[in-house]
Every structure is written in C-alpha cells, then in structure tokens.
Amino acid sequence: MDCAAVPSLISDFVNTFVDFSVSGGIFLPPEPESVKNSTGPLRTVFPQPVRLVAVGDIHGDLPKAKTALRLAGLIGADDRWSGATATVVQVGDIFDRGGDEIKLLYFFERLRREAAKAGGTVITMNGNHEIMNVDADFRFVARQGVKEFEDWGFWQCVGNGMKRMCLGIGSDLVFRDLLDGVPDEIPGIPPEFLNGIRARIAALRPNGLISSRFLSKNLTVVVVGDSVFAHGGLLEKHVVYGLERLNEEVRDWIRGLSEEVKNRLVRGSDSVVWLRSFSNKLVKDGDCSILEHVLETIPGARRMIMGHTIQEDGISSACGGRAIRIDVGMSKLCGDRFPEVLEIDEKSELKVLTSNPLYIKRQYDAIQKEGLGSLVPDQRPRQVEVNA
Incomplete structure (x- = not known):
C-alpha cells in the first residue's frame, strides 16, 4: 500500500463511522461513478x-x-x-x-x-x-428533529477531532468549522434547543x-x-x-x-x-x-x-x-x-396500494366520488390491501 494513501483511508474510515452513528446504523454502499461529484x-x-x-x-x-x-x-x-x-x-x-x-x-x-x-x-x-x-425557516420542526440535528452536530465534531489527531491528514480532509458563520445566539430560541438549531442551520444552509x-x-x-x-x-x-x-x-x-x-x-x-x-x-x-x-x-x-x-x-x-x-x-x-x-x-394503468383495512368500503365509496373512477379512461383505480 502506498503510504501516501493512508491519511485518505483514515479519513474515509472516520466518515463512515460518523455516517453509521447519525443514520441509525446504515453503511452506504459505494456511489455509482456516473453520479459521483456530478x-x-x-x-x-x-x-x-x-x-x-x-x-x-x-x-x-x-x-x-x-x-x-x-x-x-x-x-x-x-x-x-x-x-x-x-x-x-x-x-x-x-x-x-x-x-x-x-x-x-x-x-x-x-x-x-x-x-x-x-x-x-x-x-x-x-x-x-x-x-x-x-x-432556515424552522417553523414546523419537531423537538425530536432538533435533537436529531444536535446529535448529528456532536458526531460531526467527534469525526473532525479524530481526523485532527491523525498526522498527515490535511485540512482538505477535515470539514470546516461546523458552526462557522452561524450566530452564537438566536432570538426566541430557548437555551435547551440552541445547539440543535445551530447545527440544523449549519447542516441545511x-x-x-x-x-x-x-x-x-x-x-x-x-x-x-x-x-x-x-x-x-x-x-x-x-x-x-x-x-x-x-x-x-x-x-x-x-x-x-x-x-x-x-x-x-x-x-x-x-x-x-x-x-x-x-x-x-x-x-x-x-x-x-x-x-x-x-x-x-x-x-x-x-x-x-x-x-x-x-x-x-x-x-x-x-x-x-x-x-x-x-x-x-x-x-x-x-x-x-x-x-x-x-x-x-x-x-x-393506475392502482392504489393501501394498508387501510377499510379499503373495501373505500372502493365502494370511490365510485361515488368525482375523478376516482377515471384515473385512466374507463377504469377505476383498484384499491389493493397489502399487509406490511
């Protein structure tokens, strides 16, 4: 192995570790070359x-x-x-x-x-x-959503810290300061939500x-x-x-x-x-x-x-x-x-797949409703119950 490649390999390992931590345990397969950095x-x-x-x-x-x-x-x-x-x-x-x-x-x-x-x-x-x-319009963000981004910000910082500890990893492989440009205080945001909102801004801007x-x-x-x-x-x-x-x-x-x-x-x-x-x-x-x-x-x-x-x-x-x-x-x-x-x-041809156990009644009712009987000419959408 070329020793020059070691820093990049370590960086990739850290990125995978962070991804696994914030995604609920997902390992992403390699991205197709046709879309990578497109x-x-x-x-x-x-x-x-x-x-x-x-x-x-x-x-x-x-x-x-x-x-x-x-x-x-x-x-x-x-x-x-x-x-x-x-x-x-x-x-x-x-x-x-x-x-x-x-x-x-x-x-x-x-x-x-x-x-x-x-x-x-x-x-x-x-x-x-x-x-x-x-x-950065967060009017409909749930408390759970704030917490998820707070945790994401924590793991990103952990990953950056791990990279900085490894000699030979250049600044190009370390994410910029996560909160660079994000206000330290945001009017109207309670202190317990501030870290999550700041991380959300940094992630989604x-x-x-x-x-x-x-x-x-x-x-x-x-x-x-x-x-x-x-x-x-x-x-x-x-x-x-x-x-x-x-x-x-x-x-x-x-x-x-x-x-x-x-x-x-x-x-x-x-x-x-x-x-x-x-x-x-x-x-x-x-x-x-x-x-x-x-x-x-x-x-x-x-x-x-x-x-x-x-x-x-x-x-x-x-x-x-x-x-x-x-x-x-x-x-x-x-x-x-x-x-x-x-x-x-x-x-x-169109078909609705539903988990609703009342689909039979809905199929009957659908006949009475404008449009549902004409998704395609002369055909009604078939309501199909599927157990999932």
Whole structure:
C-alpha cells in the first residue's frame, strides 16, 4: 500500500463511522461513478418504466416510510432494495413534523444506490419543507428533529477531532468549522434547543454538509413516462421557464453556487412547491382547464402527480384523472393515517396500494366520488390491501 494513501483511508474510515452513528446504523454502499461529484445537468425526463411507484409526503417518519415502500414490494424485511428495475418517486416533504429526518435521508440514499445497481431508479424531490429548511425557516420542526440535528452536530465534531489527531491528514480532509458563520445566539430560541438549531442551520444552509450532500440530488420537477411530478404543481409559467432550468437553478442554490433562487419557483402560493390549485378538496373548473393546458405543453404528459395537500380519504384524483394527489398524511405527527402508494404499470394503468383495512368500503365509496373512477379512461383505480 502506498503510504501516501493512508491519511485518505483514515479519513474515509472516520466518515463512515460518523455516517453509521447519525443514520441509525446504515453503511452506504459505494456511489455509482456516473453520479459521483456530478456537476452536469440534472436529468429531468425519464422513459416510462415497467413499474412506477409514487410515494407521498413522509415528514420525518421512517417507520411509515418503510411501510409505504413495503406495500409496493420495494424493500424487503431487511429494509434493502427489492424492487428490481422499478422506478420510485418520492414527491418531497421528508423534512419537519417528525424526528427521523436525517435517518430518512440516509435511508433513501442507500436505496438510491442499491436500486441503481439492480437497474432500478429512486428519485427524491424537493417539497416546500425542504426549501424552508434550506432557508432556515424552522417553523414546523419537531423537538425530536432538533435533537436529531444536535446529535448529528456532536458526531460531526467527534469525526473532525479524530481526523485532527491523525498526522498527515490535511485540512482538505477535515470539514470546516461546523458552526462557522452561524450566530452564537438566536432570538426566541430557548437555551435547551440552541445547539440543535445551530447545527440544523449549519447542516441545511446552502452548501451545508447535509444540503450539498443529499438535497442537491433532489429534483424539483420530473417527468417519468406520461406522468409529471411536482410537489405542489406546475403552472404554464413554470413550463415556459424550463423544467430542466428550474431543476438546475434550485440545485445550484442548494449547493451555494448562486446566492438566490427566484421566488416564483419555490416561494409563494403559486410556486412549484407551494401550489394547491389542483390538490384542494374541491378543484375549480377553471383550474382544471389550466391544468389541461399545462399538460398539453409537456410532450406526452397525461397527468400531474403531486403531494403537499393531505387527502383525508386517501389517494385521490381530480380534473378527470389529470390531477393525482398522493399526500395521505401518513406521518405519525402529521395525520398518522394509513400509508398508501400509487402504482403505474407499463401500460399506464393506475392502482392504489393501501394498508387501510377499510379499503373495501373505500372502493365502494370511490365510485361515488368525482375523478376516482377515471384515473385512466374507463377504469377505476383498484384499491389493493397489502399487509406490511
């Protein structure tokens, strides 16, 4: 072994040790060379897969996330990828409400790498809560979430200390001062939460250790086959702006490569991650016309799939099946409802997979509800109960 490589090996060992400590015991497999340190354009359009699974808002609840993925057979009893060549899209809002935010980031990163090796694809997206946290807007952070980041900050400091003790490890292998630029005191934050909030700012600010490592891989809009995904929804102005351009500008902001990202993209009630026009319980006819026009401007698009707004009766549709709403409020601290996922096969047929034991009654009731019977022409979504 070349002795010159020893410092780098020690640094890698320390990084793995810290990752294991903060992730709940996850060892990440090697990252595919094709995505390692990638600075090229984010892929925005994917072909129709043999099997596509869409997962709604998770909000810091790792057990519910695992239940949702098991419904679709995407993970096994060992929590490892078992979805073969399937594509899964998680529409954002991993952050806030719960206490498993960092663990979820590592969990989905491991699945992303395992899926890629098996020929599958895992796509994670930015929701409004990801954007809020990069903006240091912590209004919806749970106490457990503050504690998780406090622990993360502790282990990062331990790792840096271990590296500094080893002769030959240069400053390039030691993370910069974790709290550099973070205020020592923050008005309105009680002393018992200060360390956790400061660590959260350090981790999630643009070019933060977590934002640059994990969130910069998220898409803000993605087209998979004939389905368009956005956390809140898309308007014509977003399509005209350019979907790939939108993804790249949000990514560059998260990486700290640009000082700001345009408000109309990710902030405000009509932005991509905040829009509710197509996910409200009652969608106006005018909004359905807008949605139809938007889909017509995206080649091959038949439907828009979104999260953001809790559907109290489970996954639902509107506008004749052109709007599919998949936020079912599954997180224990944000609805605590039964997990459900949407499955789309290679023929573009849709099916809801649910853990709700009352699915039979819901299937009967669905016949009475606008949209649910027309996710695709002449077909109702089949409610399938799955034990997970």
